[in-house]
Amino acid sequence: MEKPNITIEYFNTRVIYVRFKGSYVAFRKNGRKLFNQLFSFATEHNLVIPGETKVLTIYHDNPFITDAENLRTSVAMTIPNDVEINEIEEINVMTIEGKFGVGHFEISAMEYEAAWQYMYHEWLYKGSEKPRDSFPFELYVSEPPKRLKDKSFTDIFIPIE
Amino acid sequence: MNFDDYTRLINKTEDYIEINLGKQITLSDAAKNVNFSEYHFHRLFSKYSNETLKQFITRIKMERSAIYLATYSKISITEIAYKYGYNSSSSYNKAFKKHFGMSPTEFRKEQERKRNNK
Numbered sequence: 478m479e480k481p482n483i484t485i486e487y488f489n490t491r492v493i494y495v496r497f498k499g500s501y502v503a504f505r506k507n508g509r510k511l512f513n514q515l516f517s518f519a520t521e522h523n524l525v526i527p528g529e530t531k532v533l534t535i536y537h538d539n540p541f542i543t544d545a546e547n548l549r550t551s552v553a554m555t556i557p558n559d560v561e562i563n564e565i566e567e568i569n570v571m572t573i574e575g576k577f578g579v580g581h582f583e584i585s586a587m588e589y590e591a592a593w594q595y596m597y598h599e600w601l602y603k604g605s606e607k608p609r610d611s612f613p614f615e616l617y618v619s620e621p622p623k624r625l626k627d628k629s630f631t632d633i634f635i636p637i638e
Numbered sequence: 639m640n641f642d643d644y645t646r647l648i649n650k651t652e653d654y655i656e657i658n659l660g661k662q663i664t665l666s667d668a669a670k671n672v673n674f675s676e677y678h679f680h681r682l683f684s685k686y687s688n689e690t691l692k693q694f695i696t697r698i699k700m701e702r703s704a705i706y707l708a709t710y711s712k713i714s715i716t717e718i719a720y721k722y723g724y725n726s727s728s729s730y731n732k733a734f735k736k737h738f739g740m741s742p743t744e745f746r747k748e749q750e751r752k753r754n755n756k
Binding site: 494496537538539542543547549564565566567568569571607608610611612 | 642645646649650652653656659697701702704705706709710
């Protein structure tokens, strides 16, 4: 994995999301279904803006602290700030706001763990930025590749003070 | 109310707790956030969850404060107790010990030891 370019950014964006509760293994098994659920809602309500809409995975809990059965993971999609959403089915709306250290990665599906390790253990804990008590997330800049070994652009957002 | 409605109710409550970690969140606050009566909210939460609202809030606060106290080793336990809505370090200590089986100080030391052994 190549070292990422890291920037400091202020993020303030509304998202729609579907949340999953359970282990990361179970989340991965259900991931496609959750993304499909989100896309279906977004398409039906004309929320997808080509070239602008971004998809995220939010990790609400720390797997070293929270029991696997209680881990919460959300798949989310950015939406315009002024659009009105009627929350139905399992779809909710929330705003993600705050300062983040953002690692800009070009990685394959197999390199996500190494990318997260880099952001926390090499960048955050060895650097001067202070972690903020909020959740980190992945934002998919480009479409996920079809094959496991192919790379795509993904930003990893770490909340900082 | 069906399962989807319940899921949204829980999600909204979790999001509310997330942005109010520093407050003493009551059943009334959580119910008001989703426009339910306390009675109705409590009944629904208990029906679908394996935790009561109070247990759920305590667990989230314990887990988040544990990460914080391991990360910020120079901040006192009393400051962390206040940061997570406890009005004294003794009530925070008690809740922490009940959840993790060790005091915040012991937890912090253990995390430091783990880091140093890496």
